[in-house]
Amino acid sequence: MRDPGSLGRSARGARARRRGVQASAVVVAAAILLTACGGPEQNKGGLPVGVDDGGSASPSGAPTATTSATTAVPTEPTTTAVPRRAAQVTVVPGNFGDNPAVQGLVKNYPVYFSALVARDSNIIKDSFPAFFYADTSLGINEAKANGWVMKPPGSVVVVGIQQQPYGVTRVKTCRSQSTQYWNPKAKAWTLVTPKGSPQALDMIETGLGWTMYRVAPTGKINCSRVRYPA
Structure with missing residues (x-):
């Protein structure tokens, strides 16, 4: 034991x-x-530190603030279409569009016509040879003095060409009624031409191309069958 x-x-x-x-x-x-x-x-009842629930981690059970980034989307600039200004005059080359002198007339006649509308002979002086200024300025100044006005649009139709000495080409045209001055006081055209009126212009070639040189005699230009676009 x-x-x-x-x-x-x-x-x-x-x-x-x-x-x-x-x-x-x-x-x-x-x-x-x-x-x-x-x-x-301890985390006192909140999510464990470092755990991501879709937002940023926040200690001590505090609410998690979630921010969403907004990306600015570039917008196209708004542009307003500017309507084209209607031409004051239409030049129809007809069957002579391949002629360099006629091409010069088509290019430069609107400048000449703008001087008629504005009744400003200085436009002619600054744009054409002195002979052409001398041939046209008198009629422009008379229209301004009398209060005559132009009523565009007008039209000019080429009906022929003719070679002249010294490299000059004469271009024969017919002008519509609206290329004449209107007298507001008389309520009438200064020159009544329901079928148009003849005009011949001598053209020369310069360093800037073909341009009007002188107002030539009309000769036998027939405008009775010409159709005008304006």
């Missing part, structure tokens, strides 16, 4: 070992709990 004293010591040692195991188990459980909660500094 064992000594009662040794039995008592054995019982006490067994109880101490059980208490030690229980204490160790408590410590381990506490460590596991701390690890699961993120350590001693």
Whole structure:
């Protein structure tokens, strides 16, 4: 038989070992709990730090502010179509469109006609040779003095050409009624030409191309069958 004293010591040692195991188990459980909660500094009910729920992470359970970036979409500039200004005069080359002198007439006649409409002989002076200015300025100045006006649009139709000495080409034309001056006081045309009126222009070639040189005699120009676009 064992000594009662040794039995008592054995019982006490067994109880101490059980208490030690229980204490160790408590410590381990506490460590596991701390690890699961993120350590001693807890998140107090919010999302774990570093977890993205679609916005930026916010500690302490604070509401997460989500900002949406707005990209400005460039818009096309608004443009307003400017209506084209109607031509004051239409020059029809007819069957002579390939002639360089006629091409010069088509190009330069609108400048001449703009001087008639504006009753400004300085336009002629600045744009054409001196002879042409001398031939046309008198009629322009007379129209201005008497208050006559032009009523565009007008039209000019080329009906023939004729070669002249010294490299001059005479271009024969017919002008519509609306290329004549209108007298507002008399309410009548200064020259009544329901079938148009003849006009011959001598053309010369310059460094800037063919242009009007002089107003030539009309000769026998027949305008009775000419159709005018305006």
